[in-house]
Amino acid sequence: xxxxxxxxxxxxxxxxxxxxxxxxxxxxxxxxxxxxxxxxxxxxxxxxxxxxxxxxxxxxxxxxxxxxxxxxxxxxxxxxxxxxxxxxxxxxxxxxxxxxxxxxxxxxxxxxxxxxxxxxxxxxxxxxxxxxxxxx
Amino acid sequence: xxxxxxxxxxxxxxxxxxxxxxxxxxxxxxxxxxxxxxxxxxxxxxxxxxxxxxxxxxxxxxxxxxxxxxxxxxxxxxxxxxxxxxxxxxxxxxxxxxxxxxxxxxxxxxxxxxxxxxxxxxxxxxxxxxxxxxxxxxxxxxxxxxxxxxxxxxxxxxxxxxxxxxxxxxxxxxxxxxxxxxxxxxxxxxxxxxxxxxxxxxxxxxxxxxxxxxxxxxxxxxxxxxxxxxxxxxxxxxxxxx
Numbered sequence: 001x002x003x004x005x006x007x008x009x010x011x012x013x014x015x016x017x018x019x020x021x022x023x024x025x026x027x028x029x030x031x032x033x034x035x036x037x038x039x040x041x042x043x044x045x046x047x048x049x050x051x052x053x054x055x056x057x058x059x060x061x062x063x064x065x066x067x068x069x070x071x072x073x074x075x076x077x078x079x080x081x082x083x084x085x086x087x088x089x090x091x092x093x094x095x096x097x098x099x100x101x102x103x104x105x106x107x108x109x110x111x112x113x114x115x116x117x118x119x120x121x122x123x124x125x126x127x128x129x130x131x132x133x134x135x136x
Numbered sequence: 137x138x139x140x141x142x143x144x145x146x147x148x149x150x151x152x153x154x155x156x157x158x159x160x161x162x163x164x165x166x167x168x169x170x171x172x173x174x175x176x177x178x179x180x181x182x183x184x185x186x187x188x189x190x191x192x193x194x195x196x197x198x199x200x201x202x203x204x205x206x207x208x209x210x211x212x213x214x215x216x217x218x219x220x221x222x223x224x225x226x227x228x229x230x231x232x233x234x235x236x237x238x239x240x241x242x243x244x245x246x247x248x249x250x251x252x253x254x255x256x257x258x259x260x261x262x263x264x265x266x267x268x269x270x271x272x273x274x275x276x277x278x279x280x281x282x283x284x285x286x287x288x289x290x291x292x293x294x295x296x297x298x299x300x301x302x303x304x305x306x307x308x309x310x311x312x313x314x315x316x317x318x319x320x321x322x323x324x325x326x327x328x329x330x331x332x333x334x335x336x337x338x339x340x341x342x343x344x345x346x347x348x349x350x351x352x353x354x355x356x357x358x359x360x361x362x363x364x365x366x367x368x369x370x371x372x373x374x375x376x377x378x
Contacts, residue, residue: 009142015149019156026160029167042249049251052200056253057367058277058320091251091369 039135043118046092047133050100051122053091054084054129070102072126077104088131097136103127173378177246180221181376185248187218188229188372197255201367202231204256210237222376230373245377254370257363264328264360266291267353271327276364277320284313287330288355295329324362330354 054067069076070084084107088098099108104127111117117134188207191199194214195207208231215237216223226240231254264272266287274281283304287293292309295302296316303316318324332354 009145011142011145011149015145015153018149018153022153022156022160026156026163029160029164046249046251049200053251053253053369056198056200087369088251089369091253091371093249093251093371093373 040116040118043096043116043133043135044120045118046096047098047118047120047131050088050092050098050131050133051120051129053087054100055122055124057083057087067122067129068124068126070100071104071124071129074104077102081105081107092133095135096133098134099132100129101131102129108132174246176221176378177225177376178248180219180225180378181246181248181374184215184219184222184227184229184376185250185372185374188374189250189252193218197365201253201255202370202372204254207231207254208236212237212239215239224378226377228373228375230375232370233373240377242375242377245375247373247375250372250374252370252372253367255365255367258366259361259363261359261361264326264358266293266328266330266356266358270330270354271325272360274324274326274360274362276362277322278324278362278364279318279320280363281316281318281324281326282313282361283316284359284361285310286356286358287311290333290352291354291356292331292333293328293354293356293358294331297327297329299325300327318362320365326360328358330356 051067054070055065057066058064064072066080066083066087069080071077084100088100088108092098097109099111100106111132112134115134117132119130119132121128121130187193188195189200189202190196195202195210197203210229215227215229226242226245228238228242229236258276260274260276262272262274264270281298283296285293287309293311294305294307294309296304296310296314298316298318299322304310304314332352334351
């Protein structure tokens with residue numbers, strides 16, 4: 001064997017491998033990816049809030065809630081449509097869009113296919129309402 | 137010459153590796169502490185938002201409806217009593233983007249956003265002239281009505297009915313102030329049954345014919361005061377940084 005052959009120092013190789021391993025472990029702790037699950041949970045809470053808001057709101061000339069009127073009959077839904085939209089728009093954050101579906105009609109935007117969407121359902125005496133919310 | 141490990145190279149490699157490992161443990165520890173603080177932030181912010189919106193909270197009129205008067209006067213001691221864990225944290229509570237309460241700088245903390253209603257009580261006063269009217273339906277639903285009765289010398293107000301139910305009755309005549317509970321389930325209809333004493337005769341209306349009376353009209357007035365709830369949608373934001 002000749003001394004002038006360029007041999008790779010074994011300890012350099014070992015140190016490099018060790019370095020790479022330790023750096024890989026360190027990077028796991030440094031890089032944090034926001035979990036899409038958190039966002040969906042937040043949206044689900046907002047959707048449930050939205051339905052609660054509609055259930056706590058009373059049109060001035062009726063004893064039932066806004067939600068009850070919207071799910072009760074078609075004429076009731078049509079009459080309350082703009083109030084439903086206004087109530088949801090003012091109580092939900094401005095960055096959030098919504099869609100409310102009742103047996104007698106729908107209010108809001110079409111659901112986006114590519115984003116986390118939170119959903120809540122409410123069952124009233126008159127029917128079921130579903131509210132979807134997402135960040136615009 | 138055999139390919140032996142160079143001692144200097146080994147020593148240097150060992151030092152570098154040890155240093156890197158210690159550094160990594162340090163990074164890992166602060167990342168874990170940061171993560172647990174984030175969980176604490178998130179938990180406290182969620183708790184505080186739930187407590188602010190609860191039905192039995194001092195800040196609400198009903199579950200999910202914040203009282204405008206009480207909520208806009210939110211104080212640190214109130215916040216701390218709702219969730220004792222935030223006493224040492226930076227907190228901000230905002231409604232529709234405006235800060236209602238802030239302590240410290242919680243910008244780096246966890247934020248919870250809720251949809252809610254903000255309610256306030258509006259008051260109305262209306263005066264009923266008993267010579268003209270003996271029945272009225274209030275234009276707003278309310279759960280309490282205040283009456284101030286002053287009858288003329290020839291008139292006795294015997295009964296007050298609310299939605300066909302007798303709420304006040306006095307055979308010798310009602311006078312002065314009274315508070316009556318009503319319900320927002322139905323519109324409130326008030327009916328006043330009066331008896332007019334003629335100077336020349338003691339003929340009286342019976343209580344069965346409240347609306348129409350022959351002879352002179354009753355005199356006097358009833359001042360009706362009531363409060364009704366006005367609600368608007370609002371976005372609540374709670375930020376906590378421990």
